[in-house]
Amino acid sequence: MKDIFVLRQRELPYRVIDGEPVQVSFSSEDVFAKIKEENIKFLDLQFTGLTGRFHHTTISTNMFTPKQMKDGLPKLDGSSILGFTSIDDSDLILKPDPSTFAVIPWYEENKTARLLCDVYWGAGRGRLSRDPRGIAQGAEEWVKTAGFDYSAWGPEVEFFVFDKAHWDVLTPYKGQSYSIESVEAPWSQEGTGYPMGLQEGYYPSTPSDTLTPFRNECVNVLSENFGILCDNHHHEVATAGQCEIDIKYDYLTNSADATQSYKFVIRNIAKRFGKIATMMPKPISMDSGSGMHTNVSLWKDDENVFFEEGQDGELSQVGRYFCGGILDHANALCAISNPTTNSYHRLVPGYEAPVYVAWSGSNRSAIVRIPRHFEGRDYAHLKRLEFRAPDPSANPYLVFSSVLAAGIDGVKKKTDPGDQVKEDIFKMTKEERRKHGIGVLPASLGEALLELESDRIFLKPIFKDEVIDKIIELERKDQRDIAVRPHPHEFYLYFDV
Template sequence: MPTDGIFQLPYKLVDGRIEPLTFTADQVMSRLKEDKIKFLDLQFTGLFGRFHHTTMDSKMFRAEDFTDGLPKLDGSSIRGFTEIHESDLIIRPDPSTFATVPWIGTPTARLICDILSGGSKREIFPRDPRGIAKRAEQYCIDQGFDTSYWGPEVEFFVFDKLEVNTMTPYQGQSYHIQSREAPWSTDSVGYALRLKEGYLPSAPGDTLMEYRNECVDVLTNNFGIVCDAHHHEVATAGQCEIDIRFDTLVNAADAVQSYKYIVKNIAKKHNMIATMMPKPIALDNGSGMHVNVSLWNKGKNLFYDFADEYAEMSQTARYFGGGIIEHAQALAAIVAPTTNSYRRLVPGYEAPVYVAWSTGNRSAIIRIPAHYKGPKFANLKRIEFRAPDPSCNPYLAFSAILAAGIDGIKKKRDIGDPVNEDIFKMSPKRRREFGITQLPASLREAYEELESDNAFLKPVFDSETIDRIIEHEEKEHVELAVRPHPHEFSMYADV
């Protein structure tokens, strides 16, 4: 074990591959002493995806807290959790999530927590997103699958400055984005990235390579989240992607929450701001969170079938994809849960709008990546669901996608024929001929779809959780609906 503040790396090399370490309760207690950790940051996720925390002196933390939990949560103060008369909840740290936080001056470590109901039962709280994800994993096992693997591709923007004026709603509201990369910047020195032309530019056009390097270093060396690569994305003004290694459902959702936490705090350290807002820039590409998923049993990828000449895709995968297609409109409320999500889901910006599937067609909501073929690459066969964006709660999103896919398997809902044409360029008549429908055009349409189609979620989500998601999104819709948009003044002020 390390001494003098030099932390042990949270991963190991196995056959030349990086594999994360999993800490036990005893190992965490040893690390607290040996690494002279002074504070423990106890983190958990609210129903609508916000990361919360409470911090305690590490000397006050006991080994039995990993089993008994800590009475440190007023559930009535977290949106969507409890009413004021039933507010006492318990947080129970998971030792496997131990990580050190390098940007805090005082030696600090974090633990992600499950949320338990108070009282004598000490059960997982029904609206704990991490608890829902654990139920989804168990549901997957109950249906005869050893595990599911999840590979989220999280995109985000990093701005130099973001100014938002919301204090005078009666006089007007505004925002201003500053980015040295943007074509409207006065600091770009001739190297501005034009709208939709930000994909993989070299320096000096890409100004954020060192920032992403630092994020990867922290993700891997402190949090044990293995990263494959990182790059600038298509949009101007600092759109980034850091690719993280696939993992099981709960672990992958933990990784997404940690990813958001890290990229935001590293940006703050450099006086920048990272945002998971899906569509912050008008007329440019938005940020997605494409989700890659596969089902496995006894070490075999059940989505692979060499006999399928088109996509090497098994019947199990076709049914799973069929479930996603069938419930796509309702899923939108969970995987694209903000009003801003539907600024992204419009034709013309590479975001998937149409309910269809293909191999290379990025205008469809499901893609079957086909970079490699043959039994050698059977482990890579997966379904890529392209509708989610990074504003979603990953625990809920992965759980809902799994529930939809398994519903398709149980009901044998075949995914149908692929669409290999550019759907954006099809006429409405042509789309009707293919039977192609469209995702909801607004958050209101999405939560109304969820209200009418949610039975497939019931093995994983309880009814009250679904109701609270719908209620919350209705409020979000109204928040925007009652305020005039700034661009409306240029369109209608002279009518």
Template sequence: MCYDQGAKLPYKVIGGEPVPVSYSAEDVFSKIKHDQIKFIDLQFTGLRGRFHHTTISANLFTPQQMQDGLPKLDGSSIVGFASIEDSDMVLKPDPTTFAIIPWMGNAKTARLICDVYWGKDKGRLESDPRGIAQKAEKYLKTQGFDNSYWGPEVEFFVFDKITWDVLTPYKGQSYSIESKEAPWNQEGKGYPMALKKGYYPSTPADTLTEFRNDCVECLNEYFGILCDNHHHEVATAGQCEIDIRYDNLTNAADGAQTYKYVIRNIAKKYDKVATMMPKPISMDAGSGMHTNVSLWKNDKNMFYDKDDKEEVSQIARYYCGGIMNHARALSAIVAPTTNSYHRLVPGYEAPVYIAWSPSNRSAIIRIPSHFKGEKYSKIKRIEFRAPDPSSNPYLVFAAVQAAGLDGIKKKMDPGDPVYEDIYKMTKAQRVAKGIKDLPATLGEALDELENDRKFLAPIFSNETIDRIIEIERADDHEISIRPHPHEFYLYFDI
């Protein structure tokens, strides 16, 4: 897939590593003129995690609008933002997010991610997810740290075609997934993968290598999101993962949102469809968004301790303790859909049990342990395995930060690490070790968030949490009142 080579994002080298150039407002207007940009796509994220946009003519875009924002948003039309009687909002572009969109054709278009403000100089919209992420970064500094680094591992599916029928419920409800890689493929061509047998297959069984190559090229060279690895994931029918480089909290969330945006658009170019739905295929692995985090102060990774057996500092342990203590409430934010809880079941490499461990993927928190020694101190981190890609990364990172910092502040000890395969333990063995379960349903997770929300107060307003709960309760109700097709198989002759 060929893109305009002149539009690529320049890099500089810091500490021997490539870093994408960050544009100032002046740089943006210079690029608009130099690259003959015709349109500017103003992008922002809603509370549910969906990317939204409006497009303006580049020749009408002014430095004053960059500074003060553009009156382009009816907040009542974005779920969770505002009511209709007070809905005038302003989009303020962030010049550091400028990127040329390479697939937009003859009319050159660039994007800018925006912060959302109330109109009439009433300040920042409290439920703007990007604002919540930025608030989390500011709160971190009040707790004695300089920065945090976040690396989401976003998994997704790419199908040849998917159809569903839910609008004619009295005729039945159904969905259909088509994929050349799937064992139910009827074409008789290719090398279908069995359920849960899709990890790292070679071509030609892996039909999406070129697709992922194009995604990586686009992310690296046009959007400044560095990718160091991509591969087919465990599930059949086109499950993929592209690993993106860690960054600070807000930048990492911008990156995760851009990642989803790029993947969907390049899938369209291939006449395919990509989905971040956590569990589209029954009896197979689901898609996660494992979230890696470390805290830094004075250029030092505060999660590393060379004198500890596992090289894990006490600060990191307390951070784990905070996540574990609030894990059931966090579920409503990091696994925010009814479909999320089809993924969070034993037997599919998804975390179910609230425990921590080095290397052990059956625990909700894993401490990656590929390397040891001080020369690898900078990569010591916590991997929180509960989030999935249907979640809003701005909210996920902010909520996890709140939980972890609450653990540090209150010295919440996570207990001993668990080295055994928790999936193989009996319930009695788990109880003896104090290992609790994540919620089994979205409704249960929302009940937990209702009762355990105080830890979020330094970052999330109470009104924002209420809106999250209200939105997700509506989804839970939508599913609970409808019969499932499999229920006819189980119960029709009862």
């Protein structure tokens, strides 16, 4: 079978039928026909907030009309969605996208389907500038002005699945704590008998890997119900249920839609298995955290312009410049690709997460990697850059859009990334890194926000200033909330000073 991406028309979803992906174009008329044919009782209208959280409101299908599909529904108080609007100007409209129709399989009674929505101002005032999906759609149009037809994106989203998680943060004068339970963990009191050590969870077979049935079910639901094709799934490096399910690459907005739907499906399937899933980047001390390695390529006339035979790593000059743009703006990108204080517990040496600003081929210690599993023109469609910094707490619409902005800035300015680094950067001395011109990523969210404040001009073609201002404001609040609270480990370090 040919590569799925080459076969697809723009913005048309597919469904897996008899084991094969088949194009299905859902128009407004098709949605209403499906509602009747499958006896759908309710519609979940889903959208994404600025911070990346998924939201929804549910309506009865017997109240849903073609005019509402076309004009939208006045169902949203924007002041109640973090980062959207102020209370004095908060009337927003949800406009469903019929191509995103999917039946949610776990509602066995009162059958329910979902539609992803675009967010508009009321009174005909146009698109909400802080709607992440709108930003991504704008990025797709903007890339054409740079001379390309489209960009392709393939996120590798990692996450943890625990049996239980508890935390106490609501009694600050008493103290704060958390605990994690997992049958796979070496601290488990009721494990399988085959616990995994810290950083020993990569590709174990069953019965050590207890989550194979869970991931199988996730892949089935993603493909058969949501039209999201998954390359493969496996246990990841960390103990205690770290997993990865890879999404087939797609157009920018489609891929961000798929990432949000992926998180939605994983959390709900975990609940049905009696477990809890989290996209928190670093929930376990002294173990690997979860990343969202982001693969990107640029296309023109159905050709991958990152591929050039005979070049080092078969990476074209355009690909090198795009890489240079990412490296040039990497520190500022972190405020978007790694938007939580917890993100920077993952970005430390020794746990496979990238820390140093460099690029390479198969070297996973660099922040940008050029995967080299296959080479030659037969695999030209797979030539891509892998930006390894992002984590799954990030908003995929904003991550993909900002990385695109950085890369195109590099192409326009002809920013050369320098020589690739083939040595293990983690083993280099500070002096060796200096000689190679290798920089270091921000060590905290506060540092990343300072970088974004001073290096934001590259985002202007896609992001309005007020969007960047709001991102900085919200993340600064999180930073302050953590800064004013003592950490439990500080009692171990300093109680007897």
